[in-house]
Amino acid sequence: MTDFTTWDILRNLLLAARWTVLLSLVSFIGGSLVGVALLFARIGKSGGGRAFVKAYVEIFQGTPLLMQLFLTFFGLGLFGIDVPAWLAAGLALILWSAAFLTEIWRGCVESVAKGQWEASSSLGMGYLQQMRWVILPQALRVAVPPTVGFSVQVVKGTALTSIIGFVELSKAGTMVTNATFEPFTVYGFVALIYFCLCWPLSKSSQILERKLNVAHRNH
């Protein structure tokens, strides 16, 4: 047990990082799907739908992700199901991501100039046609950089799932530390792996953002 080489440490952490990646992907994709549904309710015409999404976003952005994980974990438990940690982790992260993505995308839709709605109205298009052909294509372009930027938050958010017992990179870090008694090295490596996952995403978000701004200035 005590003869962990640095390579052993790194190998164990990298193996666990696969779960971090998988959980991030599931959360981001799931969150996007739920987020799209919420977005349509938020910008739609039904007052009830709009109020619901507003409250949803307020709650998920106004409480700690850790609490959401606990409540999902123990809340599912109330139904008498023995909840595996991955299920609670995935579900909570999906709902949490959806709240943030919806809010980001709503901003993008609202950033489309009012004149675009008016021009397409005056050409006889209905609400859905305007959305499909005029508003969403433009909103989508602006949405890419902040959406990529948010994916970094998702990757970092998965670290908290270690607390409800999902074995991913952070949890593996704690386990390896307990076996090696080398917290400095182990958490250093853990941080480094997270950095390698997140930094390319952050950077591409920045680059995309800059490109978009340049394109805008050319108008």
Added chain:
Amino acid sequence: MSLIEITEVKKRFGDNEVLKGINIDVAPGEVIAIIGKSGSGKSTLLRCINGLETIDEGSISVAGAQLLPDELHLKALRLKVGMIFQGFNLFPHLTAGRNVMLSQMVVKKTPKAEAEGMAKKMLERVGLAHKFDAYPDQLSGGQQQRVAIARALAMQPIALLCDEITSALDPELVNEVLSVVKELASEGMTLLMVTHEMRFARDVCSRVVFMHQGRVHEIGPPEKVFANPATPELKQFLGVIH
């Protein structure tokens, strides 16, 4: 018979009554200039005719059909009346050609080939056939406005509403847009245009409407309105302009 009948139209924004009972009848083929001070309600009037704002009282009918605020009636109206905006409002993610094709295909369900043919014809008409594949940000303001005109024309409207369509343009680009409008007028298109181009109004329009504080303050042929203003408000307005 008049093509557009505006009867006792009133429009409020909260407590602010912007249109206080407007009456105008527009005959087919007429070209009407709407002039007046900033805030007198010119844009609001055009927007009401196009159903972008709902009116509080009175009625508007186009080609005998009453303007009602439900989706079906609005769509029918907008197929008959096109609108051109001060800020062009081209769709920036589509080429000039696609801008002209989109509403034909989406609203009228015109087959693509046919819509494309129409788009080419309309761009040709505004002198921009060679810009079919250019994106709006590759065009000058004057060219963008001409594409916007082509886009409205492609829906084959019986009347066009133009709200200060040259105000956002550099002076040297104003004429290329006005000459397109003049061409349309001579072909018999019915036009209602808010404009600050007094010379253009005098030369091209059949009637001039002077709006003041939400009312039609004076209306008449340009010779009369410009040469013999009857009210002190119009006199003052024309004095300020010249």
Added chain:
Amino acid sequence: MNYAFDFGWLFDYWPVLVKGILITVELTLVGGILGVSLGIACAWARALGPRWLGAIVATYVELIRNTPFLIQLFFIFFGLPALGVRMGELEAANLAMVINLGAYGCEIIRAGIQATPRGQFEAGASLGMSRIQTFWYVVLVPALQRIWPALSSQIVIVMLGSAAVSQIAAEDLTFAANFIQSRSFRAFESYFVATLIYLALAIGLRQLLRGLGWTIFPRRAAR
């Protein structure tokens, strides 16, 4: 689902909750004030400081923004003692929050500074102000005013993120909820109550920061 909700334990355990709330508030206060100060210093270094300092700060900012708060916390609390740097849970929690907010604050404030028109620097200089004075009055205050909403949201995010400090046994609100659920066996209810308190704290903090913005930047309030 045949589960009877029971909030009777609240009666026995409310002092634990109150203590937890106070610690979360303390962490947020210290983290907020020192974190924003650090953010200002870093933004200065990146925007106007010497190049080498700017590079160091940029590295720090990237490192913090691309790793989870939980790992930063573990590194400080469990890792640093290997270098002989030892501290209690609360100090570690405070330090982690300051470092975290400092990095995000730096980027937010820097964006505000970059939006300051160039001419403002020269105007300040031409009035005979020193570089520091120019930075403070001409650059920083308008920049802060511009980005105050973004900075406020970040402070709220850091407050909510502080729930993780329970993992190094800092006795914050989440720690209290953990403690209560382990005694009362009412896990869902404990966390539910804690969540509601966090929500109230977040809403309150947001209002507080908005009010603070109005007092610090009265020009905006007038509008």
